Amino acid sequence: xxxxxxxxxxxxxxxxxxxxxxxxxxxxxxxxxxxxxxxxxxxxxxxxxxxxxxxxxxxxxxxxxxxxxxxxxxxxxxxxxxxxxxxxxxxxxxxxxxxxxxxxxxxxxxxxxxxxxxxxxxxxxxxxxxxxxxxxxxxxxxxxxxxxxxxxxxxxxxxxxxxxxxxxxxxxxxxxxxxxxxxxxxxxxxxxxxxxxxxxxxxxxxxxxxxxxxxxxxxxxxxxxxxxxxxxxxxxxxxxxxxxxxxxxxxxxxxxxxxxxxxxx
Amino acid sequence: xxxxxxxxxxxxxxxxxxxxxxxxxxxxxxxxxxxxxxxxxxxxxxxxxxxxxxxxxxxxxxxxxxxxxxxxxxxxxxxxxxxxxxxxxxxxxxxxxxxxxxxxxxxxxxxxxxxxxxxxxxxxxxxxxxxxxxxxxxxxxxxxxxxxxxxxxxxxxxxxxxxxxxxxxxxxxxxxxxxxxxxxxxxxxxxxxxxxxxxxxxxxxxxxxxxxxxxxxxxxxxxxxxxxxxxxxxxxxxxxxxxxxxxxxxxxxxxxxxxxxxxxxxxxxxxxxxxxxxxxxxxxxxxxxxxxxxxxxxxxxxxxxxxxxxxxxxxxxxxxxxxxxxxxxxxxxxxxxxxxxxxxxxxx
Numbered sequence: 092x093x094x095x096x097x098x099x100x101x102x103x104x105x106x107x108x109x110x111x112x113x114x115x116x117x118x119x120x121x122x123x124x125x126x127x128x129x130x131x132x133x134x135x136x137x138x139x140x141x142x143x144x145x146x147x148x149x150x151x152x153x154x155x156x157x158x159x160x161x162x163x164x165x166x167x168x169x170x171x172x173x174x175x176x177x178x179x180x181x182x183x184x185x186x187x188x189x190x191x192x193x194x195x196x197x198x199x200x201x202x203x204x205x206x207x208x209x210x211x212x213x214x215x216x217x218x219x220x221x222x223x224x225x226x227x228x229x230x231x232x233x234x235x236x237x238x239x240x241x242x243x244x245x246x247x248x249x250x251x252x253x254x255x256x257x258x259x260x261x262x263x264x265x266x267x268x269x270x271x272x273x274x275x276x277x278x279x280x281x282x283x284x285x286x287x288x289x290x291x292x293x294x295x296x297x298x299x300x301x302x303x304x305x306x307x308x309x310x311x312x313x314x315x316x317x318x319x320x321x322x323x324x325x326x327x328x329x330x331x332x333x334x335x336x337x338x339x340x341x342x343x344x345x346x347x348x349x350x351x352x353x354x355x356x
Numbered sequence: 357x358x359x360x361x362x363x364x365x366x367x368x369x370x371x372x373x374x375x376x377x378x379x380x381x382x383x384x385x386x387x388x389x390x391x392x393x394x395x396x397x398x399x400x401x402x403x404x405x406x407x408x409x410x411x412x413x414x415x416x417x418x419x420x421x422x423x424x425x426x427x428x429x430x431x432x433x434x435x436x437x438x439x440x441x442x443x444x445x446x447x448x449x450x451x452x453x454x455x456x457x458x459x460x461x462x463x464x465x466x467x468x469x470x471x472x473x474x475x476x477x478x479x480x481x482x483x484x485x486x487x488x489x490x491x492x493x494x495x496x497x498x499x500x501x502x503x504x505x506x507x508x509x510x511x512x513x514x515x516x517x518x519x520x521x522x523x524x525x526x527x528x529x530x531x532x533x534x535x536x537x538x539x540x541x542x543x544x545x546x547x548x549x550x551x552x553x554x555x556x557x558x559x560x561x562x563x564x565x566x567x568x569x570x571x572x573x574x575x576x577x578x579x580x581x582x583x584x585x586x587x588x589x590x591x592x593x594x595x596x597x598x599x600x601x602x603x604x605x606x607x608x609x610x611x612x613x614x615x616x617x618x619x620x621x622x623x624x625x626x627x628x629x630x631x632x633x634x635x636x637x638x639x640x641x642x643x644x645x646x647x648x649x650x651x652x653x654x655x656x657x658x659x660x661x662x663x664x665x666x667x668x669x670x671x672x673x674x675x676x677x678x679x680x681x682x683x684x685x686x687x688x689x690x691x692x693x694x695x696x697x698x699x700x701x702x703x704x
Contacts, residue, residue: 095590140589141589144590161594162590162593162595163592163593167590170590171590173590176583176587177583177584178445179446179448179582179583180448180581180582181636182637190579190580190583192593193576193592195577196576198573198574198576279683286544303684
């Protein structure tokens with residue numbers, strides 16, 4: 092299943108947040124969404140997941156318009172994890188992962204052995220099964236992020252949207268989560284994840300979408316998007332991009348000479 | 357774990373089945389439990405026990421039984437509503453009283469009495485429902501953010517302000533009412549089960565059966581709301597629709613409870629807390645278990661209210677508050693970690 096975003100325009104209270112955004116994510120693809128704070132990444136993800144209705148353009152899940160579908164129909168195909176999630180009451184990890192089965196359960200259907208098996212498999216794949224009985228509020232950020240991923244997997248989606256899955260994580264957990272996400276996309280999921288760390292985006296993504304001030308500046312492979320000119324234009328700060336001979340790209344922000352910033356405008 | 361939860365449900369049912377005849381037996385005239393049981397069992401088809409004292413039968417059937425049943429039903433309704441409100445608003449402080457629904461319902465009932473419309477059947481409960489609904493609608497509108505979410509802090513503050521406003525309306529009506537009306541309005545403001553009638557019991561049974569069916573059907577969706585409105589939508593729940601439906605249902609149940617028993621606080625606040633701690637946050641188990649515990653608790657409080665200072669009768673609200681407030685503080689201490697963290701994050 093693939094996502095297509097066509098000429099998307101969205102505004103809150105008359106202020107345009109996104110304008111003319113075009114992009115597509117295919118199965119087996121991991122697309123990183125990068126851009127400065129407030130550039131519209133979260134809004135784009137929420138529009139794709141059906142939470143926000145676009146004023147212009149449309150979003151398609153294969154051939155179905157997302158905004159013609161009910162939340163339950165969307166949730167069987169598309170899983171989406173918000174950036175900050177708080178459980179307002181004590182819940183165990185397993186209880187939370189089981190919520191992922193919700194879109195597949197009818198109002199009168201109870202949890203079957205198959206549902207239990209799916210939940211267990213999701214917990215195994217994210218390596219959280221050994222703390223399945225623990226309360227979510229006792230876990231570290233990295234562990235909690237794996238729980239949300241397991242919940243998304245329990246939905247058995249074709250498409251996965253993630254809003255900054257690596258924020259608040261140390262480098263070990265960042266790598267762990269990104270490896271996991273990469274593995275999921277290799278197995279066939281279409282994944283769109285907003286990422287703040289440009290080097291993580293460079294290391295893991297198949298394609299990068301760069302947005303700034305609500306507009307898509309570039310949508311291409313990491314080599315083509317992570318250039319000094321594009322990144323400086325988007326982030327308005329001096330950047331140095333280093334490319335090693337065997338592939339990896341490093342993006343380094345440079346200390347600012349104030350005159351230079353004014354020149355960048 | 358699951359077995360333990362079933363056991364809680366089972367033991368609550370049993371306690372209620374034993375508690376009701378015991379509560380009926382206790383009173384100014386002590387009627388032995390065995391005789392009470394006989395009188396009660398006579399209501400079932402094909403059961404005929406001879407009852408020696410017809411006065412006792414009359415006391416049981418017309419005075420105590422409706423009151424005891426009403427106490428249980430009101431307790432059930434309030435506890436179930438408190439559970440739903442806490443789940444809906446993701447706020448452990450939400451309950452029908454804090455959000456002003458009960459004050460609205462009281463003001464509605466007081467208005468009906470002041471306008472002398474309460475002789476007509478069902479006008480009083482209707483007035484209570486409309487009063488409660490009005491408060492819910494105002495609170496809901498005020499706390500809606502541009503994106504259609506509910507702001508928790510505004511919600512509670514608006515509820516507190518509206519509770520004050522509607523209490524003022526009730527007090528004003530009390531002030532201008534004549535003696536007979538005053539007596540009846542005071543009854544609503546203080547809360548109590550002294551005016552129990554079989555029609556009240558019937559009304560509540562219907563409202564609870566209807567309300568609980570709706571609540572249980574959507575209990576799983578309510579579970580997803582623990583992670584917030586956005587995540588619930590991502591999990592396939594139509595959050596806005598769900599909120600309206602459950603809020604309407606809870607308002608109806610609260611209004612029915614207030615219309616028959618006046619304002620009785622704390623049940624809707626402490627019972628869900630204690631039970632969430634005991635059986636976990638799954639609303640499919642939590643709702644019935646909290647309801648039954650609420651029934652049992654109000655039954656016990658009301659029995660105490662009418663016997664402690666015999667022959668005088670304490671307003672039951674005094675007992676629920678005397679028990680409820682310290683117990684709530686105990687729970688707060690106990691759940692400090694689990695409880696304070698999400699609260700502070702929500703900005704409350």
